[in-house]
Amino acid sequence: MTESDNPIQDDPSCRSDHDPQSLPVSAAWERIRTDLAPVAGVERVSTRLALGRVLAEPVTSDIDVPAHDNAAMDGYALRGGDIPSEGSATLRCIGTVMAGHTLDGSLQAGDCVRIMTGAPMPAGADTVVMQENVRRDADQVVIAAGETAGQNVRPAGEDLRRGETVLAAGQRIGTAELGMLGSLGLVEVPVYRRLRVAFFSTGDELRTAGSSLDPGQIYDSNRYTLYAALQALGAEATDMGVIADDPDAMEQAFADAASFADAVITSGGVSVGEADFVKDIMNRLGQVGFWKIAMRPGRPLAFGTIGNARFFGLPGNPVSVVATWYQFVQPALRRMMGEDPEPPTTFRVRTATALRKRPGRTEFQRGILRRDDAGELVVTTTGSQGSGILRSVSLADCFIVLPHDSGDVAAGTMVDVQPFHGVMG
Numbered sequence: 001m002t003e004s005d006n007p008i009q010d011d012p013s014c015r016s017d018h019d020p021q022s023l024p025v026s027a028a029w030e031r032i033r034t035d036l037a038p039v040a041g042v043e044r045v046s047t048r049l050a051l052g053r054v055l056a057e058p059v060t061s062d063i064d065v066p067a068h069d070n071a072a073m074d075g076y077a078l079r080g081g082d083i084p085s086e087g088s089a090t091l092r093c094i095g096t097v098m099a100g101h102t103l104d105g106s107l108q109a110g111d112c113v114r115i116m117t118g119a120p121m122p123a124g125a126d127t128v129v130m131q132e133n134v135r136r137d138a139d140q141v142v143i144a145a146g147e148t149a150g151q152n153v154r155p156a157g158e159d160l161r162r163g164e165t166v167l168a169a170g171q172r173i174g175t176a177e178l179g180m181l182g183s184l185g186l187v188e189v190p191v192y193r194r195l196r197v198a199f200f201s202t203g204d205e206l207r208t209a210g211s212s213l214d215p216g217q218i219y220d221s222n223r224y225t226l227y228a229a230l231q232a233l234g235a236e237a238t239d240m241g242v243i244a245d246d247p248d249a250m251e252q253a254f255a256d257a258a259s260f261a262d263a264v265i266t267s268g269g270v271s272v273g274e275a276d277f278v279k280d281i282m283n284r285l286g287q288v289g290f291w292k293i294a295m296r297p298g299r300p301l302a303f304g305t306i307g308n309a310r311f312f313g314l315p316g317n318p319v320s321v322v323a324t325w326y327q328f329v330q331p332a333l334r335r336m337m338g339e340d341p342e343p344p345t346t347f348r349v350r351t352a353t354a355l356r357k358r359p360g361r362t363e364f365q366r367g368i369l370r371r372d373d374a375g376e377l378v379v380t381t382t383g384s385q386g387s388g389i390l391r392s393v394s395l396a397d398c399f400i401v402l403p404h405d406s407g408d409v410a411a412g413t414m415v416d417v418q419p420f421h422g423v424m425g
């Protein structure tokens with residue numbers, strides 16, 4: 001195919017490095033977001049297996065959690081009206097109630113009950129005084145003024161209320177959510193089926209661990225990166241290996257992958273070199289929505305459709321794979337999994353080091369967050385930001401996001417950072 005036969009090569013955006021037609025990051029995400037919907041298919045899985053899955057229907061509580069008014073402290077349950085306004089009062093202890101048990105009968109004025117944290121409040125009691133604040137002598141309990149009626153009681157349903165929707169459809173089940181499902185006593189929950197994702201690397205230069213390297217060859221790292229990322233996301237991932245820079249072999253691999261996968265991810269061969277066939281093949285088998293984003297790393301990212309599968313052609317450079325994964329592919333797959341992901345958490349800190357930046361693209365530089373001598377949170381660059389330096393990601397704990405129009409950034413300037421890790425999974 002000559003250059004003028006090729007609709008993609010004819011697009012002036014493909015030839016210029018300073019490309020006014022490359023999509024700004026926010027516009028590219030909006031295009032992807034509006035194009036994607038949750039995959040069809042819901043299954044009921046046992047509650048523990050729902051970890052990392054996405055709820056397909058809202059969860060409504062059939063019970064109050066906690067199920068009964070209960071003590072928040074170990075101490076004595078009593079009637080608020082028996083708290084003295086000054087001095088002290090002596091109450092009679094008529095029994096003990098432990099968590100998991102109930103007390104027959106009901107408190108009268110002047111009575112109290114020994115109670116443990118979590119035990120149901122005895123009938124007639126509305127207040128708990130912690131044991132450190134009383135003096136006990138046989139069945140006599142002396143309480144002093146200063147306690148407040150109603151204190152230290154957790155009302156039934158203070159966590160989850162019967163009849164209430166407690167988790168929305170589209171919620172990913174993480175640590176707290178699994179605990180909540182447990183607290184409702186649910187045996188199984190409805191979740192979207194797992195997303196089927198096929199991934200492969202392209203390039204004649206790539207070898208897989210276990211074989212030796214001839215001159216010009218390198219080991220494939222992108223399939224390892226993508227394997228890790230897909231595992232963490234909970235996708236049903238199929239590794240299709242390395243495909244050579246051979247258009248026929250690639251076309252076959254694309255068609256095979258699209259025949260069973262909801263999403264296909266490739267890396268390499270998406271730029272403008274003579275062996276960069278990805279976009280042509282996507283256009284032959286389906287269509288390319290767009291393929292250039294004003295970002296670095298990760299400018300050539302081809303997004304499109306082949307049959308029923310969504311297709312993500314990532315650039316070959318290993319850091320570009322990481323950047324495009326986190327900024328686009330992962331949120332896109334989460335949308336297909338049934339979530340509506342929020343933009344990544346971003347906060348502003350001072351950069352302790354100067355940062356080089358070219359206007360006209362959003363840059364995702366790699367940074368390390370730390371406290372400076374004054375205790376202020378600052379970020380420093382991991383150093384060289386080349387798209388082939390995967391170590392720049394391993395050393396980092398955040399992306400430093402430098403906006404489209406910004407140029408070089410002086411040390412001491414406030415910048416946006418996106419931390420890699422949240423507190424909870």
Ligand SMILES: Nc1nc2c(c(=O)[nH]1)N[C@H]1C(S)=C(S)[C@@H](COP(=O)(O)OP(=O)(O)OC[C@H]3O[C@@H](n4cnc5c(N)ncnc54)[C@H](O)[C@@H]3O)O[C@H]1N2
Nearest residue numbers: 201203220221222223268269270271276299315316317320
């Ligand atoms: N004339 C131009 N050249 C390049 C442009 C451009 O606009 N005009 N864009 C550059 C940018 S930015 C990127 S990113 C790369 C992306 O190119 P490709 O997606 O076509 O990737 P390849 O050329 O196949 O590979 C790039 C680089 O990454 C290495 N690689 C590829 N796959 C793997 C893998 N699985 N594991 C480890 N390393 C891999 C490959 O050997 C190359 O060194 O294009 C620029 N060029």
Ligand code: MOO
Nearest residue numbers: 297298299320387
């Ligand atoms: O944008 Mo490329 O992804 O710089 O290396």
